[in-house]
Amino acid sequence: MTTLVIAEHDNQSLKGATLNTVSAAAQCGGDVHVLVAGHNAQAAAQAASQIAGVAKVIHADGASLADQLAENLAAQILALAGGYSHILFPSTASGKNVAPRVAASLDVAQVSDITKVVSADTFERPIYAGNAIATVQSADPVKVITVRTTGFDPAAATGGSAAVEAIAAAADSGKSAFVGREVSKSDRPELTAAKIIVSGGRALGSAEKFQEVMTPLADKLGAAIGASRAAVDAGYAPNDLQVGQTGKIVAPQLYIAAGISGAIQHLAGMKDSKVIVAINKDEEAPIFSVADYGLVTDLFQVVPELIEKL
Template sequence: MTALVIAEHDNASLKAATLNTVTAAAACGGEVHVLVAGENAGAAAQAAAQIAGVAKVLHAEGASLKDGLAENLAAQVLAVAGDYSHILFPATASGKNVAPRVAAKLDVAQISDITKVDAPDTFERPIYAGNAIATVQSGDAVKVITVRGTGFDAAAASGGSAAVETVAAVSDSGKSSFVGRELSKSDRPELTAAKVIVSGGRALGSSEKFNEVLTPLADKLGAAIGASRAAVDAGYAANDLQVGQTGKIVAPDLYIACGISGAIQHLAGMKDSKVIVAINKDEEAPIFSVADYGLVADLFDAVPELVKAL
């Protein structure tokens, strides 16, 4: 058995989710290979070769792969899929876009969002917003899997010495074209990769208060800023800050929830955090059921005091 990990990268460096996916692939048994498909992505391919546990890197280089269009990337995966028992994608926007296309073409069932590998054909994945864990066994010859990064430790980014093999790039499918990309720029860590996250909820009352209260604390801790769905829907925070089942799944070392009640949807996105601190004046708030440390207090008093203490 050999597993193929589809690397997520920006043509220069690998995204962190790739390392978690390599760990999941190693748990499936057998060798782990990594596919790096892009244009001028030699640096990313070399970085993949350094990952501990990777036996081979397949490097596909071509203009059709520059922007990671799902149709072209799926075709590239299918071009090499015949040699593999498992094909694993990070459960990111890109992975969720490509994996179903590959599974459909191979006529197999996709196994989504796994958090544990029990056996080469048996996997665990959360259902019902994380309130239950389903154990899924697949009889398909090829398992197409997306991996929830928070469920697996990241593989070591150095220490490996895999061979890099060049494979022919597929031609452009012509079904889609890259028009443009609008990227949010911030000096803060990326939300899904941050070690510390400070999140705010609807209790903050306005976007002005959201920034006024949370920004000093995040600055002190070098933290990323997150938000509940209620805060995003109310316009207090941007969509890309949303943590939860329909937002981003995070598992930082420290998660500080300010004025967040702890609805199931939000808990599904952050309850794997190593340490959870909740600040809420409602002592019955569900967030306290998952918090390691809880402070029943008005956040408008508690957070500035915390900033002063730091």
């Protein structure tokens, strides 16, 4: 029984989600192999070989994999699938794009968004926005799984010494082409990897107030900035800052929610945070049900005070 982890990377370095997925793979039993599929991605393959617990790294390098288009990456994985009992993807935009293609081609049922490995064929996953946990057992010969990375501690990035095996890259399918990528640049930590997150909600009232209140607090704490769906829908913050069931799932060491009422969809995206601080004028706000510390007060008064004290 051997598990294949699909590494997420930028052809230079591994994304943090890969380390959490390796931890999940280790709990499935047997050896853990990591596939690094890209172009000129030797540095990423070398980094994967150093992850603690990894027995082998498979490095597929070719122009067809440069941008990790879903069709080409799925073909690469399918060429290897016969030798594995489990194929694990991080539950990210890329992982969710490729995993269903692999599962459908193998004619198996995908097990999505697992947060716990019970045994080699049994897993737990949240349903109903995290209000219930389903235990899912798969009898398929190959388990195709996406891993909710907040459910697993990351594997150590160093300490391993896995061999790197180079294989031929899959041919370009011709079904899609990479046109361009617009990446927002920020000095702040990436939202899903940040240790501290400050999030603003609809109570901030405007995009100007959102920036005026949340930016200085994030600067003071060295934090990433998040937002509720209500704030994003109102245009106070861009879509890539949305935290919640339809946004990004986060679990930082500290999560500060300012002016967020705590709709069930938002709680599903942040309730695994280690320490939650809620600031809201409404003492009945649902956010207080998951908060470790709650301030029933006006955020426009208390946030500047908090910045001053820090």
